[in-house]
Amino acid sequence: MSTAFDVAIVGFGPAGATAAALLGQAGLKVWVGDRLTEVYEIPRAIALDHEIMRVFQQLGLLEAVSPYCEPFTPSEFFGVDGQLIRRMTMVAPPYPQGHVPSMVFTQPPVERALRARVAEMPNVTVALGVTVTDVAERGDGVLLHTRSADGATQALEAKWVLACDGGSSGVRGSLGIPLVDLDFDEPWLVVDVLVNEQGLAKLPTTSVQYCEPERPCTLVIGPGNHRRWEISLKAGEDPQQAATPEATWALLSRWLTPEDGTLWRQSSYRFHALVAERWRAGRIFLAGDAAHMQPPFLGQGMCQGIRDVANLCWKLSSVLRGEVQGDAAERLLDSYGAERGAHVRELTTRIKAVGALICERDVGLARARDARLLADCGGVVKDTPRQDVLPRLEQGLLSAHDTTARGTLSPQPWLVAAGGERVRMDDSLGGGWRLLLQHPSVAPAEAVREFGEGGLPLRVFALSEHEDREADGVLAAWFKRHACVAALVRPDNYVFGTAADAAGLTALLQEARLALH
Numbered sequence: 001m002s003t004a005f006d007v008a009i010v011g012f013g014p015a016g017a018t019a020a021a022l023l024g025q026a027g028l029k030v031w032v033g034d035r036l037t038e039v040y041e042i043p044r045a046i047a048l049d050h051e052i053m054r055v056f057q058q059l060g061l062l063e064a065v066s067p068y069c070e071p072f073t074p075s076e077f078f079g080v081d082g083q084l085i086r087r088m089t090m091v092a093p094p095y096p097q098g099h100v101p102s103m104v105f106t107q108p109p110v111e112r113a114l115r116a117r118v119a120e121m122p123n124v125t126v127a128l129g130v131t132v133t134d135v136a137e138r139g140d141g142v143l144l145h146t147r148s149a150d151g152a153t154q155a156l157e158a159k160w161v162l163a164c165d166g167g168s169s170g171v172r173g174s175l176g177i178p179l180v181d182l183d184f185d186e187p188w189l190v191v192d193v194l195v196n197e198q199g200l201a202k203l204p205t206t207s208v209q210y211c212e213p214e215r216p217c218t219l220v221i222g223p224g225n226h227r228r229w230e231i232s233l234k235a236g237e238d239p240q241q242a243a244t245p246e247a248t249w250a251l252l253s254r255w256l257t258p259e260d261g262t263l264w265r266q267s268s269y270r271f272h273a274l275v276a277e278r279w280r281a282g283r284i285f286l287a288g289d290a291a292h293m294q295p296p297f298l299g300q301g302m303c304q305g306i307r308d309v310a311n312l313c314w315k316l317s318s319v320l321r322g323e324v325q326g327d328a329a330e331r332l333l334d335s336y337g338a339e340r341g342a343h344v345r346e347l348t349t350r351i352k353a354v355g356a357l358i359c360e361r362d363v364g365l366a367r368a369r370d371a372r373l374l375a376d377c378g379g380v381v382k383d384t385p386r387q388d389v390l391p392r393l394e395q396g397l398l399s400a401h402d403t404t405a406r407g408t409l410s411p412q413p414w415l416v417a418a419g420g421e422r423v424r425m426d427d428s429l430g431g432g433w434r435l436l437l438q439h440p441s442v443a444p445a446e447a448v449r450e451f452g453e454g455g456l457p458l459r460v461f462a463l464s465e466h467e468d469r470e471a472d473g474v475l476a477a478w479f480k481r482h483a484c485v486a487a488l489v490r491p492d493n494y495v496f497g498t499a500a501d502a503a504g505l506t507a508l509l510q511e512a513r514l515a516l517h
Helices: 014-025 050-058 062-068 107-119 170-175 245-252 301-320 326-358 363-376 425-429 445-452 474-481 502-516
Strands: 005-010 030-034 047-049 069-071 075-078 084-089 102-105 124-128 130-138 141-148 153-163 179-195 207-210 217-221 226-232 261-276 284-286 383-385 414-416 422-424 433-437 458-462 486-489 495-499
Touching: 005 014, 005 141, 005 301, 014 030, 014 050, 014 107, 014 124, 014 301, 030 130, 047 050, 047 301, 050 062, 050 301, 050 425, 062 069, 062 107, 084 363, 107 124, 130 153, 130 170, 153 170, 153 301, 170 284, 179 245, 179 326, 226 245, 245 261, 261 326, 301 326, 326 502, 414 425, 422 425, 425 458, 445 458, 445 502, 486 502, 495 502
Parallel strands: 005 030, 005 153, 030 124, 075 207, 084 383, 153 284, 433 458
Antiparallel strands: 047 102, 069 102, 075 084, 130 141, 141 153, 179 226, 179 261, 207 217, 217 226, 414 422, 433 486, 486 495
C-alpha cells in the first residue's frame, strides 16, 4: 500500500512530543495526533534528570526549558520519632552529563516548548482534537482511522506507529496487550500549592519524606513558590472527599492554612506499578504511560517515557533511512522492548523499595527500620545520590563483553572553545554513534572505516587532542574509573561497550558492525 507517513504517533504529551521532535529532526515524515487541543495546564510530572536534559539539548531546547527548571533540593527522610534516617541528594560536581543531575520543573510551559519545537518542523504534521479510533496493520504499513470533535473522520497510513496515548491507552487495548501488575496499589492525594511568602516561611527548606506510620507523606520543593504534597490515604477514607478544598486544607494544616497559599491542584490517585506484557506488536510500539506506570517516589514517570522514545526513535530512524536492514533491522527494533522493559521492571522494583521504606504502617516495624538504617550508617546519615538508584541497561544492543561502563550513560564533558567559552561535548561533536578515545593511537583506522561502510557515520573524539580543552576532567576521570581507553557510544548516549587496548577496540567495533549489519 502507499504510505503517507514514515511514523504516526498517537498522543502528544511529553513522550509523544519528544518522539515527534526526535523523528522530525532525523528528517522523517511524521504525523502526531492528540484528542486534546491544548497542553494540559495542571502539573503532573515535577522531576527531570540530566539524562532527559541531554535529550532536550539534542533538540535545541535548553534555552526554552531552562527558565522553568531548578535544581532538586535534597530529600530528607524522617522516621517514627522525627529523627533523620536517610538523605537523598545528587551526585557531586563536576556533573557527568553536563547538566544538573536532578531537577524540578513546571510541566505545562516545558510541554509548550516541546510542541513549539515540533511546530518548526515542516516534515511533522500535528493534528489536535482528534481521536484515533482504529489501528490495523496492512501489509508493509499501518492504517489509522481518526475522528475529530465535529465528527469528521479521516484515514491515514504510516509505516510504523508509536502509541504514547497514556495509561488507558486505546491502542494498547485494541492490540489486546495486558498490563502486568508489579504488586503496588495504594490510594494517595496529590496536592500542588502556590505558596505565598508567609507560607514559605513556615515550610522546610529541603524536600521531605515523612516516614510516619500514621500517614506517610512527601513534600517536594518545586520551582519558585510551587510546593507539592503526596499524602497517603487511610483505609476507609473517601478519595473524592479528600480531594475537596476543605478536606485538602485539613490535611495540609500541619504545614499551612488557606491564608498561606492557593491550591493549584488536588487530585486523588491510585499509585500503581504496571508494565506492558509486550512493547511491540508488529509495526506498532508502546511508549510512556501506555507501556508502564510506576509509583512516584523518585519522580521518574515522565523521565521513563522520554527514555522510551529516545531509545526507540534512533532505532526507527536507522531502519527507515536504510542504515540497518533485513534481520539486523528486526533485531534492532526488538531490542527496544527488551532494553526498556527490563530497565522499567528493575527501576520499578527499586522505586517500590523506596516506597516500602516510606510507607511502613506498623509502628514496631517502622522503628526497627529506623534503627536499621541508622545502624547501617554508623549513626551518621550520609548523602545517597538519587542517580545511584537508576539501573543500567543489561540486555539488548550491547557488547557481549561485559565491563563496568557497558549499558551506562556515557559522560558529556564541558569543553573550552577557542574563544574561551564553555561548550558541552554533544554540541561540539554532534550525535549519532560516537567513539570516545583516550588517545587517537588506540583507534584502528581500518575498523573505524569499516564501521561506517554500512551508512552509519562514526564521530570520533580523542581526549588527548582536547585535554587542554576539557574544563573539569570528567572524561579523563571516567576513563580511569572504568579502566578503559575507548568507549563506543550509541545515539541514545548509552555505552555499547568499552575497550582496554587497541586490539580490544578492533574487536568491539567489529562486534557492533556485525550486530547492525
